[in-house]
Amino acid sequence: MKSFLVALARGCWGLILIAAAATPALAQPLRLEAGQGVLDAWPAVTVLSDADGTLDVAQVRARTAAFVPPDTPHANLGRRSDTVWLRLPLVLPADAPAQWVLAVEYASIDRIDLYLPGAREPVALGRAVPFSRHPLPSAWHAAPVTLEPGQATELLLRVQTRSTMVLPLTLATPEAFLARESRNQLLQGLLAGASLCLLLYSLAQWISLRDATFLAYSLSLGGTAFFFIAYFGLGPQHLWGDQPWLALHAAPLSVLLALFGGCVFIDRVLGVRQVWRRVSEALRAVAGVSLLAALAFGTGLIDYRVAQSMASVLGPLPMLLAIPVAWRRMRAGDSVGTTMLVGWVAYAVATLTMAGLLRGLVPSNFWTQHSFQLGAMVEMVLWMRVLALRIEDLRRSAQRATVERDALRSLAHTDALTGLPNRRGLNEALQRLLPAATPERMAAVFLLDLDGFKPVNDRLGHDAGDELLVGVARRLESLLRSSDTVARLGGDEFVVVAGALPGDAEAQALGRKLLEAFRQPFDVGGKEVRVGLTIGYALAPLDGRDALGLLKRADAAMYAGKQAGRDCLRRGQASVGLAGV
Secondary structure: OHHHHHHHHHHHHHHHHHHHOOOOOOOOOEEOOOOOOEEEOHHHOEEEEEOOOOOOHHHHHOOHHHOEOOOOOOOEEEEOOOEEEEEEEEEOOOOOOOEEEEEEOOOOOOEEEEEOOOOOOOEEEOOOOOHHHOOOOOOOEEEEEEOOOOOEEEEEEEEEOOOEEEOOEEEEOHHHHHHHHHHHHHHHHHHHHHHHHHHHHHHHHHHHHOOHHHHHHHHHHHHHHHHHHHHOOHHHHHHOOOOHHHHHHHHHHHHHHHHHHHHHHHHHHOOHHHHOHHHHHHHHHHHHHHHHHHHHHHOOOOOHHHHHHHHHHHOOHHHHHHHHHHHHHHHOOOHHHHHHHHHHHHHHHHHHHHHHHHOOOOOOOHHHHHHHHHHHHHHHHHHHHHHHHHHHHHHHHHHHHHHHHHHHHHHHHEOOOOOOEOHHHHHHHHHHHHHHOOOOOEEEEEEEEEEOHHHHHHHHOHHHHHHHHHHHHHHHHHHOOOOOEEEEEEOOEEEEEEEEEOOHHHHHHHHHHHHHHOOOOEEEOOEEEOOEEEEEEEEEOOOOOOHHHHHHHHHHHHHHHHHOOOOOEEEEOOOOOEEEO
16 A cells, blocks of 8 residues: 555656756747647746836836746746736737737636737736626636737736746637637536536435435535636636635635535545544544635635645645545455545546646646646546445445334234234234225124134143144135235134125125134144134124224124134124124
């Protein structure tokens, strides 16, 4: 595990250092020719530091010789607190187009003042400028530039920002600029749409399953997606417009909230508390610090740079803390641990690249600017796979709980010896059947008591007696319809409930059928054993509708039959007392 992490870190930082070690070439004027679409302007840029931000454009133009080529990676000046002037010399042949668009293709720049040839006032760009005042309604900081073909000229840009000075500067014809931005918008739209689908799915699962893991995932995913909306300039362009507070606070706030959700998600989905309690406590501490930092930044207690630094420092911690836990789970054959580790490989590469970009260590290009977005999307998709595994675990747990509940219910409602319903199970059957009983479709409740069971039990033993009771249960079941119920109340007392009988004659016929079936002996341990029946019964609704009353009438009739000589069928009537049949 240690070797894996060391190799990963060395590989990523090796690429960063190689990029950082590139020696800048001497700046040459940018030549704008006919037929060119989008030109990278950075190779022609020279820079001048304005430490206290007091230089005006006239003073800067008088100090042209003080401009020097940047000694940093391509289009990345890193984190700086000074004001920086950029000088971009241009050469236009006579046949070159006059209309161009200058763009800084990095939205997280606070203020850019563009000084055009012959203009007294600068064109204001940057996220600190209300979006409605931007010269072009673009996610990037872009402005139309009119140049005179056949002339050499220069553009000056004054840059101030609290964030990293990433300045991918391009000049493009209006048509090429629109095509380039459209491709960027398409990419961002696809990624935002994918994030929205994942977000809605996870929220729906949280509402359905009431599992906080899905809510934590939603918070992490939502915060990450919102960060990219702000980071790539889509927020002011499509969502909040001229809201300066959101323009300056959305990105760090969303990252800190995403960290909070990510810590909770990792802690829950990996079961960190069960594997390594201290790591779980550390994850919760990172979550708490992230939430407090978000609140402090939102209320103005800490500034942008502090919030950005805290997000950068806290960002890798959840992954670094949880990697040993995921490794243990992977070694144990758990696919959750494996999936998390694969996701973290992509996230680690993306995070290191992003950190290198924000620290001014790597050049600015499409891949370095979008690395964190693509890596985070890969991680989130793999996390969704983890959530799918969690849903499967929850489903299995629910199935086990259902089986256990059904087993407990069966034990509570079933006679352990015969497998027939016990008194509680009988009451449920009667509660379902009796409300539907009518004079045309009666329900009969038969109470059966075995004649001669005690002598058999005393002579052959309790085991033989239990075997006989099981045989009685099976014989009664074989005589009845599937809709009828046979229950054992205890001892040698059984109850038969039969519904949908047209009248008393059919109830009597069923009772005689039961009596006749017990003329045949039972085989108990290889010996023939004979027992008879004495049956009392009552009819619903003629003799009553409540289960207890019907059982009492059937019991009274059965007792009367015992007194009269046994092996008989009697009905316990509601109106005329007990009449023999």
